Amino acid sequence: MATLQQQRQAIAQGMANSRQATGAAERQAIGQGMIEERTGKQVAEDINRLVTPARQRRSLPAVPAVGAVPASKGRGEYKPPAATTGGIASPITEPDFTAREFWPTGLRSSDGLLFLPAEKKVVAQGANGAEVIFEYAEPVPV
C-alpha cells in the first residue's frame, strides 16, 4: 500500500497534469485566435465563403519560336533485336532475273528512241534465306 507521502505526491502530480493540459491548449488557442483576428484571416475566410471566387487568369504555356532549332545530340536507346529466326539480312540477292515484273509504262528518252522498262516487282532473298520483295510504284506518264 502506498504511503501517505506517495499518495499525496500522486494527487499533486495529477492536479499538475490537469492544469497543464488545460492551460497550454487554452493559451495556444487564445494566442492563435488573437493572431487571426489581427491579420483578418478569419474575416477573409468568412467573406470568401459568401462570394463566388474570381476566375484566375493563367498564362498559356510558352511556344518555342519558329526556326532552326539549335543542333543537339539526340539520344536513343539501343534495343537489341529479338532473338528470332526472321528479318532481312545483308546482302540481299536476286536469284532469278526472269522473276522480275515490269510495268507496261516505262521511261522514254527525250527523243522517244530509247525505252527503259520500269520495274514493278523484284523478288530477292536475304543472307538468312528470307524472301525479300521490292514493289515499285508505276511511273505514270504525264
Next chain:
Amino acid sequence: MNPTNVPPWGTPWHGLVQGGVLTLPNGGTMAYPQPVSTSFTSGPSGSITNYPQDTYGITHRHAAGLPPVTSSAADIAAGREWRNEATLSGGRYQVYGKPLDGWVYIDPDGGRWVVKIPAIREQDARSLTSTLNVAVSFLKFGELGVAPALWPWSVTLPLPDIGASGSGYLMIDAIKPDGSAAVINVYSQAFTERRMGRPPIGFIEVSISGPASAPTITANVVRDKSQTQIHPPVIEAELSWWDGVEYQETNPLQLYAAMHSLEGEFASTSKWILALWYDALGSLHELILRAQATSTYSAPRPSNPDAGYTSSSSGSGTLDIMVDATVFDSMTFSVAVTAEQSGGAGIFTFAAEVDGVALAGDATVEPDDFAIYPFPDLGHMIPFLGTTAVGVGGAVHSLAIAPGGPYFTPITAATWFRASVWPYWHSRQVVGFEISTENGHDDPASRRWRFRPPVTPSGLAGGATIDITTPTGPTYYGSHDPYSGAAVWGQTEPVCYV
C-alpha cells in the same frame, strides 16, 4: 511523257559535225563520229570511186510525236540540248554516234525496230522492166534490257510501173518522220568528179504498218516517169518549101540541107522532179527543176536562089527550183543569133547571157561546112534537165544527160559558146544551181562555174553565190538540220548535222 520527277535522258549533243568535231549550240566543241555513207566501187561505166559528197549530209528526222522537252539553264550553258525527236545522219543513218544502216519504226505496240533493206544500194543496176523482191528485216532496237529479236520479211518493188526501159539504180532518198514509210529514188547515174547527179526516173514509196511480228509492207510507185520527167514535145518547125529545093534530112539533129522559110515562135515549159521530201507531218513534197523558154525564129525566104540568106533567132527564159508550186530560186538566160550566108560562106553572130554572165562572139563557117550544114536550124530552146539547151546556129542537141554535159555545141568546128545548168546536190536535202559557161569552144580560160544558194526543205539557204574558175573542183558538201531548219552548203569537206 515521263513523270515530272524524271529528268530528260538520252543524248543532248546536237549541232554540226565536220572533221570529226561537233560544234555545240554554246559554241563549245567535242569529238564526235563523222556521219558517213556507204561506199561502192562499181558503176555504170566500170569502176567508179564513190564521191558521196551528198550522202554525208543526209539527215532524216525521227519524230515519235512526243511533247517538247525543256533544257535547263545549266543544260544550255553546258551546250546540252534536249530534243523530242532524233536525227538520223549520213548515208548510214547514224544515231547517238552509231550507224544503224536502217531507219526506226515504232509499231502499234510501242516496240522499236530498225528497218533494213540491204538490196537498196547504189552499186547495183536494176532492170526497170522486172519486179524486184527485196528482203526487209525488222531488228529490235532501243528497249534496254530486253532480249534481241529479228523479224525477216520481204516486199516486191514494182519497177515496171515506173514506165521506163533499160536499167536504173536505187537509193532511199527520204524517210517519213514516224518511220512508217520511205521513198526510193529510181535514177540514172550521172557522176562526175565534182558532182553526183542522180536524175530521177521515178519514185517508189515503201510503207509499213502493224506489229513487227506481222506487218503489212507495201511498195507503190508514187511518181512514174511521165510524172517525173515532163518535157514538151519536139515541135516541128513550120516549113515552107522553097521552089526548086527539096528538104533533105539525113540526121534530124544535125542536118538541115534544105533551104526553107521559117517564121515562128516557140514556147515551152518542162520540169523534172529532183526529189520527194517528207515534211514534219509526213506529207510528200516535190523538189522540181522547171525550165520555161520562149524563142522566135525567122528565116525569110531569099528573093532568089543566088541571093544571100539571113536568118535569126532569139530566145529567153528562166530556170526555177521549186518545192511544189513555190519558186525558191530562179535564174534567167537569153540568147540571140544571126546567120548570114553569102557566096557560100557564112558568118554567125551570137550574144547570150546566162545568170548574168555575158557571152558573145562570132565565127565564120567555110563553104564546105556550109554544104553539110548550110543553114542553121534557127535555135530554139528546149529546156530539159541539167541544162537549158541554147540553140545557136545549129540543131539542138539531144536530151540525153551526159556526165560532162549536156551543153550545146554547134555542129561545126566553129562553135561559139556553151552554157550548161545543172542541179547541184550539196546533200540530198541541199540542192542548188551549178552554172557553167564558156565563151568560145575549148577556151578554158573563159570557163566559169557559179553555185547559187541552194534550196532545202526549209526554203532557200542563205549565203552568196560561189563563183570560181576551177574546172575540176572543189567538190562541195552541205547539210540540212531537219530540227532547226538550218543549212550549210558550199563546204569543201563533208559536213553533217546530228
